[in-house]
Amino acid sequence: MAFALTDKQATDQWSPDGWLARETLQQPVYRDTEALDAALKELSALPPIVTSWEVESLRGAIAEAQQGESFVLQGGDCAETFEECTSDIIVSRLKVLLQMSLVLSYGLRKPIVRIGRMAGQYAKPRSAPLESREEVSLPSFRGDLVNRESFTTGDREPDPKLLLRGYERAALTLNFIRSLVDGGFADLHHPENWDLDWVNHSPQSQAYEVIVDRITRSLDFIEHSTGRDLSRLRRTDFYTSHEGLLLHYEQAQTRYLDHRGLWYDLTAHFPWIGMRTAAPDGGHVEFFRGVANPMGIKIGPGMTPEWLLDLLRILNPKNQPGRITLIHRMGAGKVGDVLPPLIDAVQRAGALVLWMCDPMHGNIETVANGRKTRRLENIEAELRQAFELHSSAGTVLGGVHLELTGENVTECIGGARGLDEAGLDKSYRTQVDPRLNYEQAMELAMLITQQAAA
Ligand code: PEP
Ligand code: CO
Numbered sequence: 001m002a003f004a005l006t007d008k009q010a011t012d013q014w015s016p017d018g019w020l021a022r023e024t025l026q027q028p029v030y031r032d033t034e035a036l037d038a039a040l041k042e043l044s045a046l047p048p049i050v051t052s053w054e055v056e057s058l059r060g061a062i063a064e065a066q067q068g069e070s071f072v073l074q075g076g077d078c079a080e081t082f083e084e085c086t087s088d089i090i091v092s093r094l095k096v097l098l099q100m101s102l103v104l105s106y107g108l109r110k111p112i113v114r115i116g117r118m119a120g121q122y123a124k125p126r127s128a129p130l131e132s133r134e135e136v137s138l139p140s141f142r143g144d145l146v147n148r149e150s151f152t153t154g155d156r157e158p159d160p161k162l163l164l165r166g167y168e169r170a171a172l173t174l175n176f177i178r179s180l181v182d183g184g185f186a187d188l189h190h191p192e193n194w195d196l197d198w199v200n201h202s203p204q205s206q207a208y209e210v211i212v213d214r215i216t217r218s219l220d221f222i223e224h225s226t227g228r229d230l231s232r233l234r235r236t237d238f239y240t241s242h243e244g245l246l247l248h249y250e251q252a253q254t255r256y257l258d259h260r261g262l263w264y265d266l267t268a269h270f271p272w273i274g275m276r277t278a279a280p281d282g283g284h285v286e287f288f289r290g291v292a293n294p295m296g297i298k299i300g301p302g303m304t305p306e307w308l309l310d311l312l313r314i315l316n317p318k319n320q321p322g323r324i325t326l327i328h329r330m331g332a333g334k335v336g337d338v339l340p341p342l343i344d345a346v347q348r349a350g351a352l353v354l355w356m357c358d359p360m361h362g363n364i365e366t367v368a369n370g371r372k373t374r375r376l377e378n379i380e381a382e383l384r385q386a387f388e389l390h391s392s393a394g395t396v397l398g399g400v401h402l403e404l405t406g407e408n409v410t411e412c413i414g415g416a417r418g419l420d421e422a423g424l425d426k427s428y429r430t431q432v433d434p435r436l437n438y439e440q441a442m443e444l445a446m447l448i449t450q451q452a453a454a
Contacts, residue, residue: 014290016254016263019247024283026125026245026276028139028146028158036248039160043252048266049119049170050240052257052292058239058269059294061113063322065398066354070110071452072325072399073101074241074270074296074356075441076117078433079124082144085169090176092406093118094238095194096438098186099208100445102194106211107449113239117403119174120242120268122166123249124432125276131156144169145246149431163249170267174240181238189216196406196438208442241296244271247287254291262292272296272327275303280310289315296325296401300362301334305345312351325354327401331362332381336389343393356399357386364433367413371424373434376414380447387451400448404436415440 030036064070075097077084093116101112122145130137131151138156141149145166148155180186185193191212244250244265253267265271265288275298277284288295297311308326316323326346330338346353359382363374383400390397410419410426411434428434436444 014263014286016251016287016290018290019251019283019287022281022283022286023279024247024277025279026142026274027247027283028142030158030160032160036160039163040248040252043163043167043249046167046253048253048255048264049167049174050266050269052260052262052264052266054239055264055266055269055293056260057237058113058115059292059320059322061237061322062294062325062354063352064111065113066321066352066396068110068396068398070113070398071104071108072113072115072354072356073097073104073402074115074117074327074399075100075402075404076241077121077405077430078117078403078435079143079431080118080121080169080173081431082122082165082169085173087176089405089407090118090173091180092196093404094177094180094185094406095196096404096406096441097238098194099191100441102188102191102215103208103211103442103445104449106215107446108452113399114237115239115241115270116177117241119177119240120166120170122169123243123246125243125245125274142246145249163246163252166249167253167267170240177238186238189220191216205439205442207446239269241270241272242268243274244268244284244288244295245274245277247283250287260292263290265291265293268293270294270296270325272298272325274298275300278307278311280307280314285311285314294322294325296327296356298327298329298358298361299342300328301330301338303338303342305341308342309345309349309351312346312349312353316351319350319352321352322354324352325356325399327356327358328386329358329361329401330382332359332378332385334362335382335385339386339389340393343390343395347393347395354398355390355395356401357383357397358401359383359386360401360403360433367421367424369421369424371421371428371434373421373424374412376412376436376440376443379412379436379444383444383447384451387454397452400444402436402441402444403433404438404441406438409435409437411435411437412440415443 105112122143124143126140131140254265359379363378
């Protein structure tokens with residue numbers, strides 16, 4: 001069935017600053033507008049973080065995942081911090097994503113498209129613009145791109161210079177990732193590069209080693225018997241993503257490329273729109289409808305079929321493959337009720353989307369000691385149901401969106417080592433949401449291969 005467009009939206013004029021005329025939620029109030037203008041001017045003149053060639057190649061890769069030909073793994077921190085822009089932390093995060101993708105590619109027998117929540121995930125939506133402690137109210141902390149975490153008047157004041165510091169940190173992070181990947185770190189023949197020092201004798205690492213051994217032998221076998229250099233397999237593409245929240249930042253790195261006749265947001269390959277900022281007539285949707293990047297839309301339990309179809313019409317009027325990824329994050333208790341009507345509406349409209357499950361954000365809870373956590377059993381339950389729901393609807397669950405780290409953190413409950421509430425305090429370090437540690441992430445990768453094969 002053809003996807004019905006509203007002609008007006010398809011032909012509307014668009015400009016990079018058109019969002020300023022719309023209601024735009026979750027933006028800081030910059031009181032020093034001169035400093036803001038100066039920072040944005042500088043940011044606009046700096047070279048882009050990613051290129052349109054890469055962005056287009058990711059769109060093509062997502063279009064393939066829509067057909068079930070590949071699987072997308074999107075993962076990283078809830079919030080990156082400037083302080084954690086260190087080689088160890090970047091490498092360990094990359095290692096976990098590479099190890100997970102190795103397990104997934106082997107188990108699913110498909111190429112894995114890797115997208116890090118990295119190199120720009122510095123701005124966070126907040127439930128309230130102000131935070132109050134005792135008699136004092138200050139602007140909420142909105143991530144390192146906006147202000148500083150400590151509760152003082154000076155630190156909480158949104159600081160435009162942080163837009164430049166964030167751009168620089170993103171560029172440093174991606175530069176390091178690119179060097180690692182191009183230099184052979186991601187070579188499938190050398191997965192020993194990806195071992196994490198602190199992982200000892202975990203059940204996941206043993207299962208992982210068996211898989212690594214099989215893959216290495218089968219690669220060697222193919223190369224010897226065909227005499228072909230599988231060099232394309234040696235290089236691992238790696239893409240970046242962040243929530244496209246702070247529109248001044250996104251706009252400043254948005255360029256019109258003559259050779260393509262299109263606008264691109266070159267802060268990242270794959271921005272996503274959070275549901276809190278997904279009003280069809282709001283500033284975020286207005287901004288992102290005009291850029292050619294593939295993009296995600298987070299959809300939670302409050303999403304309605306009408307709202308979703310509006311978003312698809314506005315953001316993808318030509319129904320272009322690879323353009324839209326719907327990242328559903330419903331919670332284990334709700335996904336069975338709320339996802340099927342949305343799948344049905346999208347199918348009836350004939351809209352092309354990649355369905356991706358974020359089993360993290362609908363399963364947050366606060367336990368007795370006040371810690372915000374997630375239980376692996378709920379994460380797994382949502383993921384399992386998501387696979388089943390798509391399979392019975394005849395749609396493809398083509399990706400997963402996770403919050404994880406390569407550090408040995410204790411932020412989510414459960415997993416092979418039975419981390420419990422009391423154990424959370426051992427190494428609870430996240431700035432915002434609780435992340436999976438290495439073992440928990442690998443456990444999920446194995447679960448995904450079982451589910452997808454079922
Ligand atoms: C996030 O991805 O970190 C996030 C805030 O998600 P959501 O908007 O889906 O709650
Ligand atoms: Co989060």
